[in-house]
Structures are given as C-alpha cells and as structure tokens.
Amino acid sequence: MQEQRVTTTITPLIAGNWKMNGLRGSLEELTTLAGMLTTGEAPRALVVICPPATILAAVARQGASAGILAGGQDCHAVASGAHTGDVSASMLADAGAQYVIVGHSERRANHGETDDQVRAKAEAAIGSGLKPIICVGETEAQRDGGTADSVVAAQLAASIPDAAELHQVIIAYEPIWAIGTGRTPSNDDIAQMHNSIRRQLVDRFGDKGASIHILYGGSLKPQNAREILQIENVNGGLVGGASLLAKDFYTIISAV
Numbered sequence: 183m184q185e186q187r188v189t190t191t192i193t194p195l196i197a198g199n200w201k202m203n204g205l206r207g208s209l210e211e212l213t214t215l216a217g218m219l220t221t222g223e224a225p226r227a228l229v230v231i232c233p234p235a236t237i238l239a240a241v242a243r244q245g246a247s248a249g250i251l252a253g254g255q256d257c258h259a260v261a262s263g264a265h266t267g268d269v270s271a272s273m274l275a276d277a278g279a280q281y282v283i284v285g286h287s288e289r290r291a292n293h294g295e296t297d298d299q300v301r302a303k304a305e306a307a308i309g310s311g312l313k314p315i316i317c318v319g320e321t322e323a324q325r326d327g328g329t330a331d332s333v334v335a336a337q338l339a340a341s342i343p344d345a346a347e348l349h350q351v352i353i354a355y356e357p358i359w360a361i362g363t364g365r366t367p368s369n370d371d372i373a374q375m376h377n378s379i380r381r382q383l384v385d386r387f388g389d390k391g392a393s394i395h396i397l398y399g400g401s402l403k404p405q406n407a408r409e410i411l412q413i414e415n416v417n418g419g420l421v422g423g424a425s426l427l428a429k430d431f432y433t434i435i436s437a438v
C-alpha cells in the first residue's frame with residue numbers, strides 16, 4: 183500500500199542556536215546580519231537567534247529593527263522559585279524572547295532531560311507566550327540499528343504537549359550524529375523522517391498538525407542549505423555552528 187503523504191505551505195523559519203558561544207562582542211555579528219537583512223533582498227523566512235541568556239535582551243533589542251526575533255536555549259518548567267542558575271520561560275519572555283529551544287540533544291544527554299521534562303518545559307513556554315522549539319533525533323547507533331523512526335516517534339509522542347495553543351509548537355529534527363560533525367543524512371532520509379513526523383502530527387492534531395513547522399538541524403551549512411531546505415516538509419532549519427558568522431547564516435537564510 184502506498185504511504186499517505188501530507189504536504190503543507192508554511193512560512194519557513196531559520197533559527198540560529200549560538201549555544202555557549204557568544205560574548206557581548208558577538209553582537210557585532212548580529213549588527214552585520216541585520217545590515218545584510220535590511221539592505222539585501224527581503225528574507226523569505228522568519229529569522230530567529232537563540233543566543234546565550236546573558237545577551238538575550240540585547241539581541242532582542244538590537245535585532246528588532248531588522249526583523250530578527252530572539253529565543254532562549256532552554257527554560258525551567260516552573261515560573262519562579264529556588265532553582266539556582268536556571269531561567270524560566272516568563273523571564274525569557276520578559277527579556278524579549280519569542281521562542282525557546284527545549285529538549286536539545288545536548289541537554290537530553292548532558293543533563294539527563296527526559297521527554298516528560300521536555301514536555302513540561304514546552305508547556306511552560308506556551309504558558310508564557312513563547313513558541314517552544316522541541317528537539318528530537320536519533321543517535322548513530324539507533325540509525326544504524328534501524329530504530330530511528332520509532333525512537334523519534336516515541337520522543338514526539340511524549341515531548342509535545344496536548345495544548346490547545348498547539349499552533350505555537352515547532353519541531354526540530356536533529357539527528358544527534360549530524361550535530362557539529364559535518365555529516366548529514368541523505369536527502370531521502372531527511373525527506374522520509376520529515377514526512378513521517380508530519381504524518382504523526384496530523385494523526386494526532388488534525389489540521390493543526392499540518393501547520394506545525396518541522397525544522398531540520400545538524401550540520402546545516404551554506405553549502406548544503408539550498409538542497410536540504412527544499413525537501414518536502416522541511417520548513418526551515420535549526421543552525422548551530424554556521425549561525426555564528428553573519429555571512430554564513432545569511433547565506434542559509436537566503437537559500438530559502
């Protein structure tokens with residue numbers, strides 16, 4: 183039987199995750215990017231930068247005139263309290279963020295975050311008016327063992343909240359073995375995974391599931407952006423290393 187395919191038209195979104203890179207000096211890159219976005223051809227994508235929390239407010243303020251939106255890289259699941267070192271979703275919103283990454287594989291791996299915790303963070307984000315970018319993805323062993331589909335399906339099922347405001351949720355598929363390695367899945371493998379994610383979203387959420395962004399992340403670069411970003415059901419990208427240089431990030435944005 184032929185697989186049912188679901189396609190949809192969504193304004194693409196390109197998000198840069200600066201991770202733990204970026205001192206105040208990085209704002210110069212933001213200024214350069216803003217200049218490119220305002221003087222060049224108008225971008226066909228929403229542009230988001232997720233900097234370290236220390237410069238989030240500055241990024242939100244400085245990026246606004248060029249239409250650059252700001253996002254956090256993580257948030258706590260509760261609004262306030264005795265959680266030394268943590269930042270809540272409402273604090274990110276207060277600093278000017280409109281998005282927040284939750285469940286990035288570096289947090290799942292290094293901080294033992296579970297799907298339940300990721301879902302709680304996504305709920306907190308939505309409750310504070312932020313759009314959570316919920317990350318899912320398989321390890322290399324899982325890909326080689328043929329379980330990538332089921333691993334990602336389980337993460338999706340458990341990490342996405344059953345919120346009425348579901349149109350605010352964004353999914354980022356990031357094969358862990360592709361992050362920061364320069365390796366990417368084949369275009370066919372990306373298409374297969376994104377179509378599978380789309381089917382699950384539509385099965386679970388109906389029409390709303392058809393309008394949820396599904397971003398690709400993992401060694402997305404100026405060199406491969408054009409072909410990856412035109413794959414069916416790839417509605418943009420979550421970019422790590424290549425988002426740190428304005429020139430590279432602008433090339434990726436322009437590839438949409």
Ligand SMILES: O=C[C@H](O)COP(=O)(O)O
Nearest residue numbers: 199361362400401422423
């Ligand atoms: O959040 C971004 C991803 O982890 C991708 O990172 P990368 O583009 O450096 O591979």
